[in-house]
Amino acid sequence: MTDWDGAKYAEIATLQHDVGRRFVAELTPPAGARVVDAGCGEGFVTRLIAELPPVAAVVGFDPSPLMIARAREGRHPGVDFVEGDVTTFVADDPFDLAVSLNALHWVPDSVAALTRLHDAVRPGAGVVCQFVPEGERPSIEDVAFGVATGVSTGVGTGAEGRDAGGFAAFFEGFEPPHVHRTRGxxxxxxxxxxxxVDDLTERDLAWDFGSADAFRAWCALGFTAYTDxxxxxxRDEFLARVTDAYGRVTGSDHVLRFLQLRLGAHRPR
Incomplete structure (x- = not known):
C-alpha cells in the first residue's frame, strides 16, 4: 500500500477539492444521518459532509496513516477519522449513508469494497460512490503504466509502448495500482x-493546471507507486515522460481530462 503524504496532498489538491465540493453538493442524506466516508484521504470531503444540515455525524476512514494523521489535525465537531481498509471495514452500528469519492479505483477487489459498504448501512440506506471508469480515451494512470512497463496504452507513437525511457527493468511483475472498470x-x-443501482452518471471533465510544471508536481504525489x-x-525524468505522453492525449501539457462515474445505489430493505 502506498502511504501518500497527507500534508503535501492538502497543498496541491485543488482539483480534488473542487471535485469534492461538487460531489457533496449532490448528496441528499436523511435528517440526523450518520455517514461513513470510505477512502477519506486528508478529510476535506468528510468535513464538507459534516457541514450538511441533515448530517449528525461522519466517520472517515482511509488505509493511509499519513492521510489520517493529516485529517486529524483539522478537528471538526461530529467527525471521527480512523485507519481502515474498505475491503475489511466493519461498522459497529449501521450508517444511514455510505460514500466514497475517487478511492475505489485504487482497490483491486471491487466486489469486496462495495459489499463492505452494503454491509455498513442499514436496509434502505444509500451508497454513493464516484470514481474514474474505463473509457475510450487513455487515462493519465493508463499512460503512467505504459511509460513504466513499455505496455502500449493506445496513445499512439509516443514513448510508451516501446520502453523508450528504459524504465521496464524497474517494473518487472508490477501490477497497475488502479482499476478502471466500465459503467456496465x-x-x-x-x-x-x-x-x-439507482443511477449511473458519467461525466467528462477537464482541469487546467496552468503549467506543465504544476501538472508534474500533481503527478509526483499521485504516482508514488511508480516513483518509489x-x-x-x-523520478523527474519518468514524470516528464508521463506528462509529455499524456499531452498527446489532450493536446496540452498542462490539462488533465478525466471521466467521473457516479454510482448511486441502496441496500434493499
Missing amino acids: EWRDIAGAAGLE RLPAER
Whole structure:
C-alpha cells in the first residue's frame, strides 16, 4: 500500500477539492444521518459532509496513516477519522449513508469494497460512490503504466509502448495500482455486492493546471507507486515522460481530462 503524504496532498489538491465540493453538493442524506466516508484521504470531503444540515455525524476512514494523521489535525465537531481498509471495514452500528469519492479505483477487489459498504448501512440506506471508469480515451494512470512497463496504452507513437525511457527493468511483475472498470461492469459489481443501482452518471471533465510544471508536481504525489520503484535521479525524468505522453492525449501539457462515474445505489430493505 502506498502511504501518500497527507500534508503535501492538502497543498496541491485543488482539483480534488473542487471535485469534492461538487460531489457533496449532490448528496441528499436523511435528517440526523450518520455517514461513513470510505477512502477519506486528508478529510476535506468528510468535513464538507459534516457541514450538511441533515448530517449528525461522519466517520472517515482511509488505509493511509499519513492521510489520517493529516485529517486529524483539522478537528471538526461530529467527525471521527480512523485507519481502515474498505475491503475489511466493519461498522459497529449501521450508517444511514455510505460514500466514497475517487478511492475505489485504487482497490483491486471491487466486489469486496462495495459489499463492505452494503454491509455498513442499514436496509434502505444509500451508497454513493464516484470514481474514474474505463473509457475510450487513455487515462493519465493508463499512460503512467505504459511509460513504466513499455505496455502500449493506445496513445499512439509516443514513448510508451516501446520502453523508450528504459524504465521496464524497474517494473518487472508490477501490477497497475488502479482499476478502471466500465459503467456496465460497475453495475454488475454493485449487484454482486447486494446493492440495487439507482443511477449511473458519467461525466467528462477537464482541469487546467496552468503549467506543465504544476501538472508534474500533481503527478509526483499521485504516482508514488511508480516513483518509489525508481532511483531518485530518474523520478523527474519518468514524470516528464508521463506528462509529455499524456499531452498527446489532450493536446496540452498542462490539462488533465478525466471521466467521473457516479454510482448511486441502496441496500434493499
